[in-house]
Amino acid sequence: MLAPLAGYTDKAFRQIAHECGAEASVTEMVSAEGLARGSDKTGALLERFPGEKNLIVQLFAPSADPVERCIPQLMEYNPTAIDINCGCPVPKVVKTGAGSALMKTPEKMAQIVRVLKRETGLPVSVKFRLGWDSSSICFLEFADAAYDAGASMLTLHARTRAAGYSGTADRSAFRLLAEHMKGKNVLLFASGDIFTPEDAEDIISNYGMDGVMFARGAIGNPFIFRMATEFADTGSYRIPTIDEKVRTAIHHLHLAVEYYGENVACREMRKHLMAYIKSIKGANRVKTEISAALTEDECREALMKLCNEKHTNQ
Numbered sequence: 001m002l003a004p005l006a007g008y009t010d011k012a013f014r015q016i017a018h019e020c021g022a023e024a025s026v027t028e029m030v031s032a033e034g035l036a037r038g039s040d041k042t043g044a045l046l047e048r049f050p051g052e053k054n055l056i057v058q059l060f061a062p063s064a065d066p067v068e069r070c071i072p073q074l075m076e077y078n079p080t081a082i083d084i085n086c087g088c089p090v091p092k093v094v095k096t097g098a099g100s101a102l103m104k105t106p107e108k109m110a111q112i113v114r115v116l117k118r119e120t121g122l123p124v125s126v127k128f129r130l131g132w133d134s135s136s137i138c139f140l141e142f143a144d145a146a147y148d149a150g151a152s153m154l155t156l157h158a159r160t161r162a163a164g165y166s167g168t169a170d171r172s173a174f175r176l177l178a179e180h181m182k183g184k185n186v187l188l189f190a191s192g193d194i195f196t197p198e199d200a201e202d203i204i205s206n207y208g209m210d211g212v213m214f215a216r217g218a219i220g221n222p223f224i225f226r227m228a229t230e231f232a233d234t235g236s237y238r239i240p241t242i243d244e245k246v247r248t249a250i251h252h253l254h255l256a257v258e259y260y261g262e263n264v265a266c267r268e269m270r271k272h273l274m275a276y277i278k279s280i281k282g283a284n285r286v287k288t289e290i291s292a293a294l295t296e297d298e299c300r301e302a303l304m305k306l307c308n309e310k311h312t313n314q
């Protein structure tokens, strides 16, 4: 799956991930309060790309109250499943009691799960961390509370809130969680430092998890979904060529232009385009041109230079 990534997993990127073989993707985190208040900006995050079958919406909220109030607006988008963010470490979110702050108040998380189950009847999943910090590791108890409240999928990001995105994810926690939940009817997903097909295969084969979420490993590299599937099926995988990277970047840009207009797309796509080309020889000059580009044509012309130069793949 493509993990929820604020500022990244909009419908254009979810469509690209789907075309590259992702089984499902999660939206960026969406404020339940914003949705309840009818914010257009919040609602736009929930739009499907044409043909998107499964829409997994991630909500963040400090308690069940805004979640209950946002349900009429949420249901207008006909989601397939709803995920609750219990992992966001950003101070602006945490200080309201949402994101990883819910790890300190598991009863509030459980109440959110129960309200969503009761009011929507949809599958509910919970994405959480090891705990607030290394002295308050609580992921097993947290998983129990989510499961008892009715969650049908759990995703563990194997870091604490205090670790943010630094250090290495503690893979051994996946095995502890899998053993702890054995025999229970719940899907277990892993998150944290999953960058290669080998990482995914290792976690599924050796740590007992049902699936993995690619997060930073999919930015500029949606090919990871095809590579991971090929590796699981055949034991080897094809590395994308420079042409494939550039073609995919141009297609991604085109989708963004179609969905958001040229102005917004050229600005918002810079981070994606930089990531697509980052390991290609000659990329630095092209990056400068992309930063200055104001139109789709200018971006495309800059990107095409990397193909025309026929560098060998990195």
Ligand SMILES: Cc1cc2nc3c(=O)[nH]c(=O)nc-3n(C[C@H](O)[C@H](O)[C@H](O)COP(=O)(O)O)c2cc1C
Pocket: 003, 004, 005, 006, 007, 027, 028, 029, 058, 085, 086, 087, 088, 127, 157, 165, 169, 191, 192, 193, 194, 195, 213, 214, 215, 216, 217
């Ligand atoms: C830029 C960025 C935005 C993220 N946004 C979200 C989010 O909206 N919701 C969420 O649950 N996790 C979010 N995450 C966490 C990722 O989904 C993932 O759990 C984390 O990056 C660990 O995976 P990785 O080490 O493979 O990147 C975000 C991470 C990054 C780097």
